Amino acid sequence: MDKYQQYFTADKFAMSNGIELTECHPGFAKAQVKIEKHHLNGAGVVHGGLLFTLADFCFAAAVNSYGFVTLSINANMSYFAKSTKGVLTAEAKEIARSNKICTCDINVYDEENQLLANFKGTAYITHKEIDFLCH
Amino acid sequence: MDKYQQYFTADKFAMSNGIELTECHPGFAKAQVKIEKHHLNGAGVVHGGLLFTLADFCFAAAVNSYGFVTLSINANMSYFAKSTKGVLTAEAKEIARSNKICTCDINVYDEENQLLANFKGTAYITHKEIDFLCH
């Protein structure tokens, strides 16, 4: 976990928004964020952009932790419920992986374990090694 | 434009990330962000979450500016090119609108007018009036 945390804390956008990686191994990751006032949109609820960023960060951790640079191609985000406070958790699971393309399903939950959003991400595997090794 | 800007500056997440609305009328909006270091990911390029948030904010402005509370249901994001600096612009155009559902196509460009990402957003129109009027 140390190598990962070091690697992913280089993600300034996620860090500056308070997102942190709590679990990570090839094909799986968990990330969390504690809701603050600057995460809200004009309607006073958590911004879709924050939910997306949390899910996207979790996705990147799951697919890059094989040790190869893996680039996001497409993401499909669905919103199910609103949230205004507490700690949100994203959980990424890889559902398919070929030599070149991988796909993850990421769910975002609130503290009551209510499903807030689902993110399906598709990425391209470059086979260029990342600085850390994951095995 | 004054009413809109006032309304959308209530979006703390967009504001705290430096995103601003530059144009807005029913079915159309433009938004911009100047890239700063805290917008970058671990690979040193603009975070997908920032591109998404810029596009999503622009989408919300275009569909809410009819004057009715309009809630995002689904967003499909595709990434085409990387960016590391300069001012990014998102442009939202509504491509379909029924009584209940509307859909926008949002393109995100860099300063050289290179297409960085495309976002297709679907929202539900509540017919509850927003505090400002748009006509």
Added chain:
Amino acid sequence: MDKYQQYFTADKFAMSNGIELTECHPGFAKAQVKIEKHHLNGAGVVHGGLLFTLADFCFAAAVNSYGFVTLSINANMSYFAKSTKGVLTAEAKEIARSNKICTCDINVYDEENQLLANFKGTAYITHKEIDFLCH
């Protein structure tokens, strides 16, 4: 099951392509198709349009079986593996449902239980009753 099968056999496009509903209750459905030569594309593998139609039909069965006319808004389809023969099975599970919008996750498998495709569908619930009742 009888009422459903009767209702869904009115789907001439699915029927003419050999698709049949094998299980169905509110929020869940299974459908199958036996691959024939006319299901193949120019490369000799099962056409994406058939995989989509199988998943879409299964989606419609799961969300309409609450007894209310429910209209598809958006579908996101990902392809993972090719198929050329045998019986394909789609399984739809509802992952979220509000008063107006519902979302299903549909997986398509081949006979060896290999995941061929994933379909995420979003639909609008009209609250107009369908001719059959499902409870």
Added chain:
Amino acid sequence: MDKYQQYFTADKFAMSNGIELTECHPGFAKAQVKIEKHHLNGAGVVHGGLLFTLADFCFAAAVNSYGFVTLSINANMSYFAKSTKGVLTAEAKEIARSNKICTCDINVYDEENQLLANFKGTAYITHKEIDFLCH
């Protein structure tokens, strides 16, 4: 056009559903289908699966006509209006193309030029040559 038509008439699924290619060059294609009774769903309107298949076939023609085998990864389909008759037309335009990945925007119209559906497709370019040459 002759080489293309020959190539794409090998698509048995599209052909058996009455779909034909009317225009095609690298990054662009048009396809049509005349609505018949077997294209309708249980509600008596054109099946989403047919609209998808029409768009998907058009997408494949646009991206394969560079002369390299190009495989669909992901498709995002949005439905805007119903149709029951006449000739439907899909038009595919490539909006981004890198060395490995390409993306098209496909619109489906009815005879009155009403936008029925939008399809955004992402494909992987294999750089394996197709039997015909397109330049």
